[in-house]
Amino acid sequence: MPDDVQLREMKAHTTYEEQLEKFKNRKMTIENDVEAITILKRIHYYRFTAYALTFKQDTSDNYIEGTTFNKVYKHHLFDAALRNHFMKIVEYIEIALRSQIPYKLAHKYGALGYTNAANFSKIQFHQRFMEDLQKCIQKQHKEVLIAHHRENYQDRYPIWAAFEVSTISMMSSLYKNLKTSDKKSIDREYYPSRNISYRELENWFHVLTVFRNRCAHYSRLFNYRIPVTIRYTRNDELLGLDKAFLFGAIYNAKYLIKDRTIWDSWVTELSSLIEAYTIVDISLLGFPTNWEHLLRKQ
Incomplete structure (x- = not known):
């Protein structure tokens, strides 16, 4: 730090009574x-x-x-409930990714093909993934799946085992680093006839990762502007939906959850949650007035 830069004086600690004042x-x-x-x-x-x-x-x-204090507090309560509810669809999508990507890569490159940087677009991104994977393996070394492959396969982990300890952030990054042909293969296999391209999937996985990480750290979703521009399909662009708030992630998630019963049930629970907190202005989460119709529309 330059000598001529003065540090701002740190704010003094305040009591609860002083905070109310x-x-x-x-x-x-x-x-x-x-x-x-x-x-x-x-x-x-x-x-x-x-x-x-x-x-x-x-x-x-x-x-x-x-x-009022209670009005602000109810926004906090709503946000906590929304985080928990949002994580339900993130879990569904994350588990699906743990299945879809390994299946396609193992079929094409073999169980350990993911360890070969030549099978990906950029070497440096692949190296980072492998470093992050090693950290996850070390952190979860007592897991039965990890211990089994460490003891019986000389510390080698097939992609389906590696993905079980990977984070959604790592899976999102790995998908982005796939060769275009492999991205298209996953797109065609798991999201056919939905007018979705691999470019949308790249963006959606990234957006979900950002919101998922905020949920994991109990951070605010309400009135939070994501530092990523949310993409929509060509047809959905015409809807004029917001590209910076939570609703965009929720809207696109409807294409990633293939079981309509699960999705419709989730939307019903979301509707009940919003009705329980009418004090909250959900437009500050990017929700349009016809949000439920949009989420239920096939």
Whole structure:
């Protein structure tokens, strides 16, 4: 750091009572001080204020008239429930990827073909995948599947075993690094007649990875703008859907979940969740007014 750069003084620690006073001074209504402090003891002040930011006035540090502590808290509760619900479809897609990619690659290149950089587009990305895989194997070395191949196959792991310990981020990156012919093969095999190209799949897996990682770290989904432009199929581009918020990931997920019973059930539960929190403005998650019709439309 240059000598002439001065560090900003760190903010002082505040008590729960002082934190409430900050809210009050910024025109937030606190319905019950005791209950509010109980909540702040469980939810860190800065996590709570992340939801309150939505209710800040544009021209000052004050909150919009009518903003209450309980209103902000309900947004936190909604977000927690939405994260849990969203993870259900991520799990479905992630498990499918653990099956689809290994099947196609093993059929073409053999059980250990994934270890050969020549079978992929870019050597450096393949090297990074192999390094990340080794870390996952070391971290999960006690897993029965890993221990079996370590002891019986000289620490060699067929792709179907390797993918069982891989993260969705790694699988997304590996798919992106496949040769175009292999991406198209997976596209045709598992997502036929859906007007989906491998370019959309690349993007969708990446987008799901970003949101999935936020869910895994209990980070906010509400009013969160993803640093990736969400792509849609050529036909869906005409719908004018948002390209930066959660709804885009949810909408595209309907093409990745092939069991319509599972999907329709998930949408029904999502509808119930939204109805339970009518106080939440779901447009700040990218939801259009006809969101349920769009998700159910084949």
